[in-house]
């Protein structure tokens with residue numbers, strides 16, 4: 001290319017095009033670019049930018065949940081779920097990344113991998129930092145809280 005008269009305009013046009021591309025890319029697809037192997041024996045779905053892989057093991061379900069960087073439950077998941085807070089209990093293992101759990105009384109919990117996780121129903125949650133958070137969970141669907149012996153809500157003993 002001998003034409004060097006308008007490099008700035010060219011560059012800015014390219015930058016604009018790149019911005020446009022980014023803006024049009026749906027936010028929901030971020031989990032899809034996480035470079036990890038699919039879980040064998042699991043069924044995969046994507047909800048609110050979260051990649052969910054669920055397999056049955058005995059009476060339980062084993063799940064790998066990948067939350068993308070920037071994820072916040074009350075922003076990204078709440079519209080799909082319809083409750084004010086996440087009403088699931090979570091028991092498992094944070095395999096990578098970091099998350100912050102917030103209870104409605106103002107208590108917050110920062111969990112950093114590798115870390116055992118027990119989260120009571122009734123919380124908001126967000127990914128901290130630039131990396132996705134990968135959570136390995138066990139659940140019993142609607143009987144999760146009861147069967148895993150979790151409190152039914154966050155409270156102070």
Ligand SMILES: [Zn+2]
Nearest residue numbers: 103105107154
């Ligand atoms: Zn509290």
